[in-house]
Amino acid sequence: MFDAVLDLLAAVCIFLAAVLSVAAGVGLLRFPDALSRLHAATKPQIFGLLLTITAIALEERSVATLLALVPVFVFQSLTAPVAAHMVGRAAYRTGQLDTTTLVVDELGPAIDRIEQSASRQRSDTPRPDSGEST
Amino acid sequence: MSIVTESLLIAAGVGLTITALLAIVRIVRGPTILDRMIASDVLLTTLMLAVGAEMVARGHTDTIPLMTVIAATATLATIVVARFVKRRADHPPHQQPKETGHV
Numbered sequence: 002m003f004d005a006v007l008d009l010l011a012a013v014c015i016f017l018a019a020v021l022s023v024a025a026g027v028g029l030l031r032f033p034d035a036l037s038r039l040h041a042a043t044k045p046q047i048f049g050l051l052l053t054i055t056a057i058a059l060e061e062r063s064v065a066t067l068l069a070l071v072p073v074f075v076f077q078s079l080t081a082p083v084a085a086h087m088v089g090r091a092a093y094r095t096g097q098l099d100t101t102t103l104v105v106d107e108l109g110p111a112i113d114r115i116e117q118s119a120s121r122q123r124s125d126t127p128r129p130d131s132g133e134s135t
Numbered sequence: 136m137s138i139v140t141e142s143l144l145i146a147a148g149v150g151l152t153i154t155a156l157l158a159i160v161r162i163v164r165g166p167t168i169l170d171r172m173i174a175s176d177v178l179l180t181t182l183m184l185a186v187g188a189e190m191v192a193r194g195h196t197d198t199i200p201l202m203t204v205i206a207a208t209a210t211l212a213t214i215v216v217a218r219f220v221k222r223r224a225d226h227p228p229h230q231q232p233k234e235t236g237h238v
Contacts (some may be wrong), residue, residue, distance in 0.1 A: 005137065012143040015188045022184055024179055026157030035169045038161075042177045045184065050206070053187035057199075060191045069199045077183075077206040085209035087217035092169050093143065095224045116203035 002081060007059050014056035018049040025049075035092040036100050039085060046081045144192050151188065154181045172216045179209045 021044055028041025054070045091099060093108060111113070158181065159173035183205050185200050 019147035026154035
C-alpha cells in the first residue's frame, strides 16, 4: 500500500516536470524576443529537475541514491543561472529586446555612465585611430 | 504498476517529446544565434528530464552519472556563444568607435 502511494507520487512528480517542460517549449516557440524566450526556458531547468530528482528518490528509496542525486542538483543550480545571466547580458548588448515592454531599465543608464567615463579617459591620451572621421 | 501511474508516465513521455520537437523547431527557425542557444539549452534540459523519467519508469539508477555530467557541462557552450556575441557587439567590423557599446 505504502509502496504504491510512493510510486504514484513519483509518477505525479515526473508528470509535473513534463508539464513545466512543455510550458518552456511553447514559450520558446511563441514569445517574441530573446529575453522573454529566456524567461520561459529557465523554468524547467531548476524546478523541473528538482521534481525529477524527487521522483527518482521516491522510486528508489535508498540513501545511496539520494546522495548520488544531490550533486546533480548542486551542479545545475550553480551553472544554470550563470548561463542565463550571460545570455541575457549578450541579448541586451546586441539590442535583441523590445524596449517598449520594459517597466524600468537600470542597465542602460549604468552602461552610459561607464561609456562616458571611459571616453573621458580616452580623450586624455591620443589614440591611433583618432584621425578617422566620425 | 497501476494503470494511473502508467498513464501518468506515458503522458510525461509525450510531453517531453513535444518539448524536444518545439526546441528543435526554434533551433531551425531562430532568427539569431542567441535564440538558437536558448533552444539548445532547453533541449539539453529536456534530455536530462527524459533520462530521469526513464529511470523512474524502469526502476534503475544506471544513468545518474549521465545526469550529473549534463548538469555540470551543459552551460559551457552557452557561455562561450554569449561571450562571442557580446565581443562581436563591442567590436563591430564596419562601425565607428563612437557607436560601440549597447545598441
